[in-house]
Structure formats: structure tokens, C-alpha cells
Amino acid sequence: MTxxxxxxxxxxxxxLTGERYRASLADGRELYLDGKRITDPAGHPAFRPAVDELARQLDLQHDPDHRSLLTWKDPESGLRLARGYQPPRTLEELRTQRRSAEFWHAESLGQHGxxxxxxxxxxxxxxxxxxxLEQARPGAGANADAWYRHCATHDLVLSHALGDPQIDRSADPVDDPDLALRVVEENDRGVVVRGAKQLTTLAPLAHEVLVYLSASFTQRRGERFVVWFALPLNTPGLITLCREPLGSAPWGHSHPVGARFDEQDAMLFFDDVTVPWDRVFLLRDGLLARxxxxxxNAWSAYIGHVRYRERLRALLATATLVAESIGVDGFRNVQEDLGRLAGYAELTELLLDAAEARARVTDSGLLAPGDTAAGRVWSAEIAGEAVDILRRIGASGLLMQPTENDLAHPRLRPHLDRYMRGRDTGxxxxxxxxxxxxxxTGDSFGQRQHLYEYVHRGDLTRNRINLFKRYDQSGPRERIRRLLGTPVPAPAPVQEDRA
Known part of the structure; x- marks a missing residue:
């Protein structure tokens, strides 16, 4: 296989420019939507708005007003590269990466996970x-470094695949190998993998996919299920199956947010795909994989908080405008809800500051943000309430609004202007x-975004348990033991009043 x-x-x-990005997606990949093979995602109506939005953001890297924030000069290649690919070595470089990500995610209202x-x-x-990686398998570290440099110097749009298919989560892949991606052969060209991965967000719009293990991996699986690698999405034998698009409807509502920011989620099927040896980063080492x-993911967890802060800010701004438009912004209960949502956004900002304050130098000399595990748990816990606040304020008005065609209809428009206006709002x-x-909050796109917030950080129960297990309680436990080990003095006798 070539x-x-x-x-x-x-x-x-x-x-990349937006134009080259659009053209790059017609690369012969095996991509399916609704039982049909798609040869040009950028030209297909189901994908075109999302591709155009990504292309617009890529073009901003060339804008003189944003170039210094969104790009950096790589001393090794001499090229200007996307800021997200810069390995931060100082606190200022880490904070610049944050400001660049804030710009990206503000442009997409925090919807681009x-x-x-x-x-x-x-x-x-x-x-x-x-x-x-190199210590564990000679050559693997060099492969990882070469892949990073390939992605950075070509400004590739990437996806990643972690989760296993939902077939029988109570079973063990050792007993049923189809439950997890596995290595079925090693030869002089590389390893051959078979199986599937879900949920590969952005795969139809990306150039390459990084495949590795999710946190649900257990040692019981066996060595053949432990593999990290990266491949172009047009690799022979790699099949991408898309879910139903969320940004279109036939009845007048244009759904501009869903159309522009629907990243698409996909199943990847690996039909005995050959992964060349120079694309294999880790093999048969479960402890190293964990x-x-x-x-x-140290930096991606940090950038994920940047993205979520922008989503919270978008929800808060929308909720405030909705409240003002119908005259409930002065109601005490509404102000309390808006204050709660503002608090969520501010706390997310503080979590980012804390990650920077706890930043540490890694063994390769990069500055990694501090652990954000507790912040990820908290974000998943409050995601539903953040959406519910906007729902409560908008109430039934969210369900019944005229379309653009309704607004243009001469018979309907007078009634719409009279009965469907707001306070000082047409x-x-x-x-x-x-x-x-x-x-x-409510349509298929909004529901997908809400589910994404709950699941993309991993299983919430497992994350809470892991947080508990590694939280350092040694100091308080010792103080409490000392307190419990100290005899309690007997109370002083009560003097009887004989008067």
C-alpha cells in the first residue's frame, strides 16, 4: 500500500490561506455523508459554511492588524507559523499563546471546540x-518531532481520535477485539491497524488525525491495543463517516451560527490501514500511554479553558440582550441569574490565571501550564446551568420567532411589528x-454543543475520582490525627451552689 x-x-x-485551505480538502479522502461519498467538502453545501468560516479565520493570520498576535517567527525554519504551534518557553510566550487563542475563540463565540x-x-x-517516547522506543521520539514540525510548517488543520466505539462498554476488548482499535500486523513498512474511533470532531474538515488512547484505557486490554500514531485523512483504508449536519433547515430559519460553527463529528473506520513506521510514536506500552x-494535553486543556470562557461570555451577552429586549433586565431574579453567569465567566478567567501561576518547566524545556483537572470538572458541572440561564430568561419566546420569509411577507409584517416586537426593539x-x-441552547446545534461540554473532557465520575485520588491531603490528615491522638482533658467539676 502506497x-x-x-x-x-x-x-x-x-x-495557509483560506483559498489554499479550501482546495486542500479535495485530497481523495474516503468521506461519507448520508450514504453518499463526498469528494470536495469545501464545495458541498453541508460543509461549505463551516469551511468558509475556518478559511476566514486562517486568512486573519495574514492581516497586518493581527499578524503579530496570531503568528510567530520560527528560528529553525525561518518561517512565520501559526501561534498555536509555538512551543512556549517563557511565561510571556505562554500568555501570548493564550491571547492568540482568545482572539481565535472570540471570533467563533467559543463554539469551535x-x-x-x-x-x-x-x-x-x-x-x-x-x-x-524516544527512551521507550528508539526512533519514536524523532518521529513525533518530525510530525510536529511537518504540521507546524504546513499550518495543518488537525483532528484527534481517542474514544472507542460504543458497542459493549461492559466487555473487554481482549475477548472481543472489535471493541477497540488494535494492531493486527507489523511488517517492514509499518503497523497495520484495524477497528474504529469515535468521536472524531472536525475530521471531515481537517488534514490529519492524531490517534491515541483515552483516559478510559486499562491495562487489561493487552499490548496490541496500545498505539499512538498520526495519519493524513486521505490514507488508503481510512473511512470517515459524518453525522447529520446541524446547520441547515428547509423552513426559512437560516441557522447562521450552526452553519458556520458546526465542526462535524465523525466515526473513523480503519480497514486494515498501514501506518508507516515514521508515523508511529508509541507502541505496546500502556504505562507510558497513560x-x-x-x-x-497540558496546553490543550489550558486552551480549552480559553475557549470555554468565550462560550460563557457569548451566553452571558446573549442572555443580557434577551433580558433587555423584553424588559426583564430589572427583575431581581433575572439579575441574579445574569450575575451567576458572569461569575462563571470570571471564575474561568481565574482558572487560566492559576494555570499560569502554577506553570512548570518540562523535561524538554517547555513551560507547561499548571494542572487544570479541577477546572475541567467544574466546567462540566456548571455547563448545564449556564445554558439553562439563557433558556429561563428567553422562556417561551425561544420557541416561537418569525423567519426572514415571515418578516418579508406583506400580510404578516404588520402583525409581527405590532405583536412580536420587544421593548425598544423591532x-x-x-x-x-x-x-x-x-x-x-435549544436546536440540534445548541444541544450538540451542550452535550459536547459535558463529554469532551472525559467521564465526569472518573475525573472526580482521579482528582480525589491525587489530591494531597497529607497535611490536614496529619493535623487531624494529632488532634484525635491528644487526650481530651476532663471538664472541670461544676461547683454546686449551696446558697
Whole structure:
């Protein structure tokens, strides 16, 4: 099996343009939507708005007003590269990466969970972990470093695949190998893998996928299930199956947020796919895989908080505008809800500050943010309430708003202007505002985003347990033991009053 031919649009090193990004997706990948093979995602109506949005953001890297924030000069290649690919070595470089990610995610209202800014930081993590990979398997660290540099110098849009298919989570893959991706053969060209991965967000719109193990991995699985690698998404035998698009509807509502920011989620099927040896980073070492999971995601967890803060800010701004538009912004209970949402956004900001304050130098010399595990648990816990606040304020108005065609109809428009206006807000402006609120909270896109917030950080129960197990209680426990070990003095006798 030969290697896939790269898209001619990716032949040039340096920053991508939107035009080259669009062209690069027509690379012969085996991509399916609704039972049909898609040959040009950028030109297909189901994907075009999301591709155009990513292309617009990529073009911003070339804008003189944003170039210094969104890009950096790589001393090794001499090229200007995307800021997300910069390995931070100082606190200022880490904070600049944060400011760059804030710009990216503000542009998408915090809706792009797998933005290029996020995924580039995982490539930085793989680069950082290269020494440990090399110690475990000679050549693997060099492979990881070469892959990182390939992605950075070509400004690749990446996806990653961790989860196993939901077949029977109570069973063990050792007994039923189809439950997890596995190595079925090793030969002089590389390893051959068979199986599936879910849920690969952004895969239809990305160039490459990084495959590694999720935190649910257990040692019981056996060595053949332990493998880290990266491949172009047009690799022979790699099949991408898309879910139903969330940004379109046939009845007038344009769903602009869902159309622009629907990243797509996909199943990846590996039909005996050959992974060349120079794309294999880790093989048959479960302990190292568990160690590496936290290491390579140190920066992405930090950038994930940047993204979530922007989502909370978008929910807060929308909720405030909705409250003002219908005259409930002065109600005490509404102000309390808005204050709660503002508190969530501010606490997320503080979590980012704490990650910087606890930053540490890794064994490869990079500055990694401090542990964000507790912040990730908290974010998943409050995600539902953040959405519910906007729902409570908008109430039934979220369910019934006129479409653009309704607003243009001469028979309907007088009634809409009279009965569907707001306080100091016309029917047209109010309907668009409420439809935005519905997209963020209630329609298929909004529900997907809400589910994403709950699941993408991993199993919440497992994360809480892991947080408990590694939290240092030694000091308080010792003080309490000393307190319990000290005899309690007998109370002084009560003097009887004989008066």
C-alpha cells in the first residue's frame, strides 16, 4: 500500500490561506455523508459554511492588524507559523499563546471546540513528550518531532481520535477485539491497524488525525491495543463517516451560527490501514500511554479553558440582550441569574490565571501550564446551568420567532411589528436575537454543543475520582490525627451552689 498523495494546496510551507485551505480538502479522502461519498467538502453545501468560516479565520493570520498576535517567527525554519504551534518557553510566550487563542475563540463565540488553535497545542504536547517516547522506543521520539514540525510548517488543520466505539462498554476488548482499535500486523513498512474511533470532531474538515488512547484505557486490554500514531485523512483504508449536519433547515430559519460553527463529528473506520513506521510514536506500552495522556494535553486543556470562557461570555451577552429586549433586565431574579453567569465567566478567567501561576518547566524545556483537572470538572458541572440561564430568561419566546420569509411577507409584517416586537426593539432585530439564543441552547446545534461540554473532557465520575485520588491531603490528615491522638482533658467539676 502506497502513501497518500498530499494535496497540491499543501505543497508550500508557511501559513495557509483560506483559498489554499479550501482546495486542500479535495485530497481523495474516503468521506461519507448520508450514504453518499463526498469528494470536495469545501464545495458541498453541508460543509461549505463551516469551511468558509475556518478559511476566514486562517486568512486573519495574514492581516497586518493581527499578524503579530496570531503568528510567530520560527528560528529553525525561518518561517512565520501559526501561534498555536509555538512551543512556549517563557511565561510571556505562554500568555501570548493564550491571547492568540482568545482572539481565535472570540471570533467563533467559543463554539469551535476543535479549532486549529486548540489542536496545534496538542501537537506541541507531542513535541514536548518526544524524549520519553524516544527512551521507550528508539526512533519514536524523532518521529513525533518530525510530525510536529511537518504540521507546524504546513499550518495543518488537525483532528484527534481517542474514544472507542460504543458497542459493549461492559466487555473487554481482549475477548472481543472489535471493541477497540488494535494492531493486527507489523511488517517492514509499518503497523497495520484495524477497528474504529469515535468521536472524531472536525475530521471531515481537517488534514490529519492524531490517534491515541483515552483516559478510559486499562491495562487489561493487552499490548496490541496500545498505539499512538498520526495519519493524513486521505490514507488508503481510512473511512470517515459524518453525522447529520446541524446547520441547515428547509423552513426559512437560516441557522447562521450552526452553519458556520458546526465542526462535524465523525466515526473513523480503519480497514486494515498501514501506518508507516515514521508515523508511529508509541507502541505496546500502556504505562507510558497513560503518563503521556496528561503530558501531551497540558496546553490543550489550558486552551480549552480559553475557549470555554468565550462560550460563557457569548451566553452571558446573549442572555443580557434577551433580558433587555423584553424588559426583564430589572427583575431581581433575572439579575441574579445574569450575575451567576458572569461569575462563571470570571471564575474561568481565574482558572487560566492559576494555570499560569502554577506553570512548570518540562523535561524538554517547555513551560507547561499548571494542572487544570479541577477546572475541567467544574466546567462540566456548571455547563448545564449556564445554558439553562439563557433558556429561563428567553422562556417561551425561544420557541416561537418569525423567519426572514415571515418578516418579508406583506400580510404578516404588520402583525409581527405590532405583536412580536420587544421593548425598544423591532420585530426583526428581536427575532434574530431570539433565534440566536435558540441556536445556542435549544436546536440540534445548541444541544450538540451542550452535550459536547459535558463529554469532551472525559467521564465526569472518573475525573472526580482521579482528582480525589491525587489530591494531597497529607497535611490536614496529619493535623487531624494529632488532634484525635491528644487526650481530651476532663471538664472541670461544676461547683454546686449551696446558697
Amino acid at each position: 502513501r497518500p498523495e498530499p494535496s497540491p494546496a499543501l505543497a508550500h510551507e508557511g501559513l 476543535r479549532s486549529p488553535a486548540f489542536m496545534a497545542s496538542i501537537a506541541v504536547g507531542v513535541h514536548d513528550f518526544r524524549h520519553r 503518563e503521556g495522556l496528561a503530558r501531551i 420585530a426583526e432585530e428581536k427575532s434574530r436575537l431570539f433565534r440566536l439564543a435558540w441556536e445556542l
